[in-house]
Amino acid sequence: MPTSLAILPRRRQPATPLQRTLGVGLVFGVIGVYLAAVGLLPMLNKRSVIVDTIGLGDATMIAIGLGAGAMAARHAHTRGGATLHGLLAGAVAGAMAAALAVVMQLVSLQSIFIQLSPALFTMLTLGLGLAGGAAVLIGGGAAAGLAGALLRDSPPGGRRIVLAGLGTVVVAGVFQELIQLVLQNAGALTTSASEFFYTWEGLSQQGAAAIFVIAAIIAGLNAMVQRRAAGRVAASERRVRLRRLLRAGILLLLLVCFPLLAGSYIGQVLMLVGLYILMGMGLNLEVGLAGLLDLGFVAFFAVGAYTTALLTADSAHALAALSYWEAMPIAVLLSICVGVIFGIPVLGVRGDYLAVATMGLGEIVRVIVTSDFAAPLLGGAQGVLQIPKPRIGATVLATPVALFYLTLAASAVAAYVAWRLENSRLGRAWMALRDDEDVAQALGVNLIRSKLLAYGLGAAFAGLGGSIFAVMLSSVYPSSFQLLISINVLALIIVGGMGSLPGVVVGSLALIGLPELLREFGEYRYLFYGAVLVIMMRLKPEGLWPSEVRRRELHAGDEAEALDAGADLLPAGQHASSAAE
């Protein structure tokens, strides 16, 4: 903290390596104690990674030990020092957990911290009693810390292999229900595979070992292939693009086949993901390309949903009895109109102010829908009910899986449109506006038209999503259209990678799909969600699948340094000032 340093007469002595290691151990220990005290660890343990062996809570504790060891090893200079520091940090973290157990034994804190239950005590001590449990905790912590330090110091190839193996086992164990379901639906061969890896309750020990080995081998081969490729010439631009296309293709194929095998619950989850993908692509045009931070985005979603409802529902509020296929284009068109109208009052607003202004507009839409004034038309808080499912010929798209395919088709069309827009003149105009409004105008970009089109076209995507949302629920209520939806959409495009189409898909899967699969953890899901957001922004601020431009922007610093090192026409003093401009 520069301010406090300025006040202090002297700088504090830098911490010794030992102090640092103890500090790391304490921090990780505190994290563990905290997770235990809020009840997350026992809760996580309800899901097992390997049946009757390791629960997700146990795995988390081990991960904390590994993390402490790896972190502590950073400060050591020698190999031996690193292992020693790792060991120590892990032991300290373990000792903190042991201390918690001791405290729980001595005083009953459960009246204050309701989660400090006997069950937690048993989990911490592994049912071995206090002395035995404490010894195991400290010893186990030390072992995990040692492993973490060794992993950190091992060559990247080896590290990647081990981490890939461990990661795959955890995923295979945690999502065992889903994976088993898919395997058993897919055919006879995969059914027997499923029986090999899994018992009825989850991942078996032999299954875990097999999966670890398989994943490690695949990771090893992959690393080898990559190293050989790097050994040759640097991959050409076309090759890179081809590989990206391939990755996107595989992802898409999985997405298409998956719900058929996984059944209606997954269908429903994926459909929700699809709706967020639609909205994400829309908001991506506004925020990612045009740089218009919009927190009122949910309003367009609402317009699409209500329009569809009012035009098709079998209810007193209905204005017409159109079929879904007639209503949907109208819903999209109306959303565009609302988007453009929405954009007019905020045309001159920039940056942070725009976020607040659009949030206000979004709330206005919601308040209007709930108001008594609009109730006769829109149904007020009771909403509009009995929206028929869309039908194709004689088939009714009634099941979640069928509706998922509708969402998928809509997303595909929308993705194509978004992609074309991105590379169009309008897309370039948006990018110019985002970077510098004045310069963009001075180069001939029509500010008003481009901005209104951004709102209008962004709204079209959300309106399409809303339209599907209405038939998915068969009813619409004003309470469905909360500010939180806008925030979620914004978060997913940030996590996925601002301005990147594949990023929208990845972001939706990570932020919308994953939490749905963790439903049994209830409110703790949001703890996870929040932690992921914070960690992401620290470690990978450009997003999971960033766009080219965004990647450049966040790594421009590295390149600039490399260039500065080279010769330049400017004398040293002036160079710094011109770079700062």
Add this chain to the structure above:
Amino acid sequence: MALLEIDDIHVFYDKIEALKGVSMSVEEGRIVTLVGGNGAGKSTTLRAVSGLLHPRQGAIRYAGETLGQYGAHEIAAMGLVQVPEGRRIFGRLTVNENLEMGAFTQKNRQQIAEDRERMLTLFPRLRERLRQVAGTLSGGEQQMVATARAMMARPRALLMDEPSMGLSPMMVEQVFETIRTINAQGVTVLLVEQNALLALSIADTGYVMESGRIVLSGSGPELLDDERVRRAYLG
């Protein structure tokens, strides 16, 4: 009649009157410079001409038309193109993408490609750096990008705001050399500068601005010899 006529314009930032009745005339094919100290109102004048600000009073006429009714993007399309103060290139786009952005008003792909080629001949340094992210260029190279970007719009008149700002003396010379070349190709230049000595020495006509008013005008050599100009700007 002159290509660009600024007729007694008053420009306000809210209540502050930044231009208090400015009149200038820019003949086609010439280099006209507007010099003056920091905060005199030079950039404000250019922003008013570009349509980014609108005069509360007075008129700007360009090629026989009054600009008041046009938006900034329309004025750009009419051939009045600004190279803004501080360059303001698109820092995370590549040099090539910056040039393409400059050709936003142009529709003919073939002609755009030719223009780009001309720019790369004018600024050979940019050719080596076409795929480089523009934000990582040196100040002098960024000025080249900003100028080339504006030229891609095929301007009839180029409005340059302090192109020499923050550059090394060698770079500054090169910038002024470029201005001369561009002008020789038939582009009218309105050059705003704090570096009065250099600006006046390449200009056909000069205007001196102080606190929102034109206080002196004349041919370049005349102003260079003027006692008041020497005292105020040339030290």
